[in-house]
Amino acid sequence: MHVLYRRLKEDMPALKEEIEEAINEGIKFTFLVTPLQALGVDGHVVALKCARMRLGAYDDTGRRRTTVIEGSEFEMPVDMIIPALGQEPESHFAEVEQNILIDPKYRTFLVDERTRMTNVPGIFAAGDDSTGPAMASDAIGDGQRVASAVDRYLGGDGILWKKRERLIPMTTYDERDYVETRKEFEQYVLPIEERAHNFNEVERGYSRDQVMEEARHCLHCDRCVLPA
Numbered sequence: 222m223h224v225l226y227r228r229l230k231e232d233m234p235a236l237k238e239e240i241e242e243a244i245n246e247g248i249k250f251t252f253l254v255t256p257l258q259a260l261g262v263d264g265h266v267v268a269l270k271c272a273r274m275r276l277g278a279y280d281d282t283g284r285r286r287t288t289v290i291e292g293s294e295f296e297m298p299v300d301m302i303i304p305a306l307g308q309e310p311e312s313h314f315a316e317v318e319q320n321i322l323i324d325p326k327y328r329t330f331l332v333d334e335r336t337r338m339t340n341v342p343g344i345f346a347a348g349d350d351s352t353g354p355a356m357a358s359d360a361i362g363d364g365q366r367v368a369s370a371v372d373r374y375l376g377g378d379g380i381l382w383k384k385r386e387r388l389i390p391m392t393t394y395d396e397r398d399y400v401e402t403r404k405e406f407e408q409y410v411l412p413i414e415e416r417a418h419n420f421n422e423v424e425r426g427y428s429r430d431q432v433m434e435e436a437r438h439c440l441h442c443d444r445c446v447l448p449a
């Protein structure tokens with residue numbers, strides 16, 4: 222596997238650990254290279270035409286723009302290409318057919334922050350489609366907030382679940398005085414030689430004892446809201 226990236230390693234919008242783990246697993250990275258064209262024979266891809274890139278001025282993300290170096294084109298033999306370019310919602314149909322307002326730059330659905338509704342009454346948007354690329358937990362939380370907003374729109378009170386009764390007794394003293402600070406446990410990860418050619422889980426989480434120990438970090442700030 223070979224990853225081509227048109228900027229530098231430090232510009233990659235991926236978690237540092239994930240890049241390091243990929244390198245440790247033997248995946249090659251070539252920086253300052255951009256794909257130009259997939260070349261095929263009899264309907265099968267055989268090579269990727271690429272060009273080398275030159276770093277230029279900084280853009281509004283704080284990263285340097287890149288431009289193609291004239292005459293630097295080369296062909297790389299490949300048997301499969303996995304494009305991993307920026308993604309955006311396919312919102313064109315909603316804009317054209319439903320007149321829903323779409324962010325011109327990110328193509329996300331524009332929603333009213335309070336009602337979570339688009340400009341078209343009764344049409345709501347949640348998750349990555351309205352926030353842009355985020356984490357699964359953001360999308361789940363957003364889905365809950367929008368479900369509540371839909372309920373209010375339909376005449377309900379927006380309360381779709383009751384808070385769980387707390388099993389942890391409230392403390393009357395400031396626990397921070399009693400909490401020891403220490404680094405979190407390192408997770409057990411599958412050895413590199415056992416990772417290739419399978420879909421085995423690499424990050425194995427914590428043991429029961431480690432979980433119990435980590436959970437003792439809780440400062441009882443009482444801000445958790447758990448669905449019933």
Ligand SMILES: Cc1cc2nc3c(=O)[nH]c(=O)nc-3n(C[C@H](O)[C@H](O)[C@H](O)COP(=O)(O)OP(=O)(O)OC[C@H]3O[C@@H](n4cnc5c(N)ncnc54)[C@H](O)[C@@H]3O)c2cc1C
Nearest residue numbers: 308311347348349350351354355356357358359360361364
């Ligand atoms: C490569 C990658 C890695 C990621 N890694 C992580 C990670 O490690 N941890 C993490 O927390 N998050 C990760 N995320 C982000 C996370 O996947 C998203 O934030 C989350 O899935 C967004 O949820 P969503 O419900 O908004 O959208 P999605 O999960 O995209 O769900 C949208 C659904 O709508 C369906 N759909 C689309 N169009 C239509 C249509 N016209 N009609 C009917 N159905 C339609 C789609 O098929 C899809 O099932 C990653 C994302 C990517 C792309």
